[in-house]
Amino acid sequence: MSDQKRPDARITPSAKVKPGQEPSLSSASGKVSPEKNDPPKAKVPARPLRSGMSIVPSETIAGTALVFVIGIMAFLACLTLGAVSLVNSSADKWQSDISREVTIQIRPSDQVGMDMAIRDASRIALSFSGVSRVDVLDDEATVRLLEPWLGSGLQLNELPVPRILTVTLTADAKPDFDGLREQLESQVPGSSLDDHRAWVDRLTTMAWTMVAIGTAIFLLVMAATVTTVIFATRGAMAGNKDVVEVLHFVGADGNFIASQFQKHFLKLGLKGALCGAMGAIVLFLALGFWSSRSLATPEGDQISALFGTFSLSWTGYVGMILVMVFVSAMTAMTSSWTVRRQVNLLQDYRRAS
């Protein structure tokens, strides 16, 4: 049969009905009188016909509990993100500090005097692009450096103590370390170059480990959120079984029914995620403030050695806002997906049981 309506079957009475007359679809000249026990007719007040009520009543959804759970999950997710961001930026800072400096070690050699070796090594290092300066650890500084192990009054001439040259690199410079190492080894006997690669590698590994752990925690928190929302949606659907059935029988498709639930869950997700993310943002701001106030104290120094100044970069805060949006969207999508699955089961032409 065609989807088009029969032109003669329009049920839109145009004429005003009069009491006592019989109803007529074609002429619409009458109406069904109310039954005897009906309350007396009142004049219909001029007000909106719709109450603005959602098809799925919000009070049938366990909203407060869900907002609370989503809030906690969003808080944990933001906390994880913030911690990873802090460690990552600290590791970056350590890495960049280390990688902006390399050292040349010159061991005493019979072939050439130490002073000559230092001069040659400095000249070679400065000839490479990206090297801004070379500092020689003078005798006094070297004696001070070795004092804890060799005691005071050390005479450097009496012991074959290696000398250290600190080579400072310009920012973002990537000098040819292999070439420098090669020239030093060929022209300055007993010299070696340490570009701190082992430290940088360790820091990079640590930073990636932290990111991986953070990502795993974030994914676990998200999985817990999805599971919670699935159970909450199923509960809401069970509580609104009559509504869903009526919608189903009046011809609502899965998308329509899902959208009715999705609206509520998006609202709940937004509310919970906003609370959680704001909580985490406030916590990080407070920690940053406290750490900036405790810079000169021993505990402040210890914490700042590990986490820097505890101040999150703007990307960290943007990340937290994105987590909030993501948690809300995921809540809405999960509920929509759950409703669709349940409605598909309802729409399935199934055997009587």
Place this chain on the structure above:
Amino acid sequence: MIRFENVGLRYGLGREVLSDLSFEVHPKSFQFLTGPSGAGKTSLLRLMLMSIRPTRGLVHVFGREASTIRPQQMPIVRRKIGVVFQDFRLLNHLTTFENVALPLQVRGKMEADYRQDVKDLLEWVGLGHRMHVLPPVLSGGEKQRAAIARALIDQPDILLADEPTGNVDPPLAARLLRLFIELHRSGTSVVIATHDLGLMDQFDARRLVLNSGRLQIYE
């Protein structure tokens, strides 16, 4: 329009509640479905509505065998069927107007487009003064009329009504019957499940009589 071929129905492992039903509901036809309580009238209506699947036999709806209709297409087919439930199934948190407008709302129509139609239909069934009222405040008869209006609002090709006069007094039952007759005259097929013999005597129509799961048809 709806055709049953040797349809049988049993719930779970119980006995067959409907056996070897073969009949057709023709376009623009009017029929009463009757039988004693527990005869299977509601089950037969549920089969017509494709709410349940028969244990055996075939059900054809609008020219298609029901089991071949994909779940995604089911809502489109159901939109051609108006249903009046025995227990009304009005949504208690929506006003009478909103309940009646629900089928149009789920079809994605804008309120401005259907507002007048719904108002007119509510006036027509005598609920014009009750359109802002929530169902718990309505009397049984008013709920019945609201449920009927909801089934009619989108002018279905077929109307299935389960005991539509079960909660009203005889004069109102007669008026509701006339409403169904008018609907039938406008081209909608009507199936009224009832055990009210007095109601059936008021209109000479085809009778589908269920007894012990078997169907007898009196043209």
